[in-house]
Amino acid sequence: MANEIIFKEELAPEVKLIKVRAPLIARKAKSGQFVILRVNEDGERIPLTLIDWDPKDGTITLVFKEVGASTKELGKLEVGDHIHDLVGPLGKPSEIAFHSKVCVIGRGVAIAAAYERAKKMKEAGNNVTAIISARTAKQLIFKDAFRKISDRLYITTDDGSEGVKGYANDILRSLLESGERFDLVYAVGAATLMRSISETTKPYKIKTIVSLNSLMVDGTGMCGCCRVTVGGKPMFACVDGPDFDAHLVDFDEFRARIHMYDKEEKVALKIAGECGCRS
């Protein structure tokens, strides 16, 4: 049956991977696209990046972090459970092409999304340098997978518990300062990471793509909740993105808009905790 969870794994504390039966989506999915799902009847519509898909199997793979009430609900579903609503693939596919030297950067739960792009970039014949970063060693996901597909892998943690102590941007900057050049940099993660990477590559005029995880409702261009200014023009991340030229993105605006409902998120979380349902 469609939407059934057939595999589940905890990759890191609060970070889970699920494989879901979704033959129609698996058949059409392309790199960089996403799905929207609802866990139950009164659930939010949650956008999640497609990490993997198998048209033969009819399955898709999603990775998410339990940050809000809705993702916590999703985390409670077990193998055999069904996702109430699942729609996709959404968004414009990433441009996967041969650029020669590519650097792919991911942080936290977004390392999974970075891995998907890096793998496709490698398959397209690129030399792939990967930088993955997290707050602490436990949160470094897809490490071995990255090792397999990257020509070079840099690991950083904020607390130094694994790899280099510091941020992904520090690594990129020192690479560039030591004369290293890339034809394309691809960054996915929190707004601060994407902005700092963008600022680092700009003086070097290196084409830099970021994947914007804007807030969304329908995900099909109907509501404009995900709008962001790119190159002075309003763009909808759901249909014009999620990939955009980092050097053109208004990150201040992007950051403000993704935090619009932070207060409400906290309220929802508190209520989800208090009622104690299914926990």
Add this chain to the structure above:
Amino acid sequence: MQKLEVRLKQVRMPELPVEERLHTFNEVALGYSEEQALAEAARCLQCTRPLCVEMCPLHVDIPEFIKLIRLGNYTEAAEKIRQKNCMPSICGRVCPQEALCAMGCKNTIGDPINIGALERFVADWELETGAAVPEIAPSTGKSVAVVGSGPAGLSVATELAKRGHNVVVFEALHEPGGVLIYGIPEFRLPKRVVKQEIDYVKKLGVEIKTNVIVGKTLTIDDLFDEGFNAVFIGTGAGLPKLLGIPGENLCGVYSLNEFLLRINLMKASLFPYKSKTPIKVQGRVAILGARGMDAARSALRLGAEEACIFYQRKVVGRVDDIRRGLEEGVKLQPSTKPVRLIGDEKRWVKLVELVKLKPVQPERIGKPKLIPEPGSEFLYSAETVIIATEHIPNTIAVANTTRNIKIAEKNKTIIVNQETLEATNGIFAGGDVVSGAASVIKAIEAGKRAAQSINAYITKH
């Protein structure tokens, strides 16, 4: 004498008291009681050449169904309407009767007959007592894919199913109904009513598949490959058009669609207990554009201190709904145009700068033009802003197809043969995606017309 008075005045439909309305999304217009319906039906002159029928886009036999009400045959009255209109309980609520059937009412010495209220009365009666499913023609073995489950799609599906064709409706969202579900608020059109009408369509054998975006999940080519003999595109005009003024992406600024989608489809008014989708309505709410009445009324129900619509000439809406909005406290500011939105240091909207417009008579004949009056700029402080201007047709269905479907460059509508509604061989389109944002009843009419052409097409091919 008393009798004449009764004949002159329309029987007033009971409404929720104003003070109660602002605390609930429950329906405002409560509908006629049987007694009231009989009294109103008695006012009909039963014209021999009824203009009301002509003025109705679906040509519902209005005098006939009113006659059946007088006889107490409510179910038959509803069936009479259903012969021409597949969604009577919806049209009875949202049709702008004053500009359609009731405008043609020849009861010239008094108020026109409240045709909408009578339609609603019999339709609700029928749905409550269980609508009889009409006879369906034997299966033809032909199948039609309908893209979009709004009024146009449901109408075409109903007509084709009755003719014995196999119909599958594809809906992008998680709930069927299109604009009836995401666009029109509960207090004007309860979702229970929409669900009942959709159940009726399902009873005809129509299958509705939600969470399928034609153009993404499946393409039109896939639909033909799967064996559908024809495709109907009824995807509506659901894309927002922004104003293109500075500050539009500040926090607290919503498109009309996002605002209504959160409330109507995602039930944000029930956040955080029965819905996980939040909405922010705080302080004063500025609604920019003539299509903002539903948003303004919703904002007041969500606790807005004030809801003011800034627009140029005329607020879009039914006369009754505009009156109800004003009763609820919606403020109107005509002849104004927004210039820019101003935010605070955290990028939340705080002020709207507007300019007054003055009419200027054109040199030759014609409507006066509205032009900004220099120096008339003023500020309105608002913490929530809703942009309620135009809507653009949604043509995502046409994405990734090899079929030659033409889209008008100017207004993004799908170009069709105006009579048959055929866009290209075997692909038909109708409703707002062809006409631009119009009305529910016009979409139903288009669906009926398309059903005829599709029926002819698939019988031949």
